[in-house]
Amino acid sequence: MGEIVIRRVKKEDLDKIAEIEVECFPAAEAASKQSIEERIATFPxxxxxxxxxxxxxxFINGCATNSPVIYDALYHDSSHHIPDGESLAVFGLDVLPEHQRQGIAAKLMNYYIEIxxxxxxKRVILTCKDRLVHYYEYFGxxxxxxxxxTYGGAQWFNMTLTI
Structure with a gap:
C-alpha cells in the first residue's frame, strides 16, 4: 500500500490540491483554485x-470560527477565520478515488481532530450529505x-464533534 504521511500544506501544493478538489467534488461544490490559495495563506x-x-x-482543510455551525460565507471569505475560535471547521475531506477505502481519509480526520x-x-464542525452522516458518526x-x-445547491447536515 505504501506509507501514508500526513503533513501541513505548503504553497507549492496548490496545483495538485486544486486538481484533487475538482476530481472529488461536483463543479458547484468544488472550491476554486483561488479560494484554495487563500485558505493555504490564511490557515495553513x-x-x-x-x-x-x-x-x-x-487533504483536509478548514478554518477556525466561533460559530457552532458552518455557514456559507465561511467557504468563500477567509476573513471569517478567527485564529483562536472555539470551533475548527472542516471544509473538505478529499481523497483521490483510486486511493479511497484505504484509511487515508480516516488518518486525515483523526490528525485534524487531534489538532x-x-x-x-471546543468542537469540530462540518456539513455533509445524508449518505456520509454515518461515516462521520464513526469519529464521534x-x-x-x-x-x-445551501452551498453548491445541495442539502447538507450539520455535524458536531465536541472536544
Missing amino acids: ESFLVAEKNREIVG ARTDCR FVNNGISES
Missing part, C-alpha cells in the same frame, strides 16, 4: 495533506439535522 495550520509515495493523494484538541477548541460526530447552508 489547519490545512493538511496526505502523501503516498511522496505524491499528494488527499483541534491540541489547540483547545453527532448529526444536528439539516443545515441552513
Whole structure:
C-alpha cells in the first residue's frame, strides 16, 4: 500500500490540491483554485495533506470560527477565520478515488481532530450529505439535522464533534 504521511500544506501544493478538489467534488461544490490559495495563506495550520509515495493523494482543510455551525460565507471569505475560535471547521475531506477505502481519509480526520484538541477548541464542525452522516458518526460526530447552508445547491447536515 505504501506509507501514508500526513503533513501541513505548503504553497507549492496548490496545483495538485486544486486538481484533487475538482476530481472529488461536483463543479458547484468544488472550491476554486483561488479560494484554495487563500485558505493555504490564511490557515495553513489547519490545512493538511496526505502523501503516498511522496505524491499528494488527499487533504483536509478548514478554518477556525466561533460559530457552532458552518455557514456559507465561511467557504468563500477567509476573513471569517478567527485564529483562536472555539470551533475548527472542516471544509473538505478529499481523497483521490483510486486511493479511497484505504484509511487515508480516516488518518486525515483523526490528525485534524487531534489538532483541534491540541489547540483547545471546543468542537469540530462540518456539513455533509445524508449518505456520509454515518461515516462521520464513526469519529464521534453527532448529526444536528439539516443545515441552513445551501452551498453548491445541495442539502447538507450539520455535524458536531465536541472536544
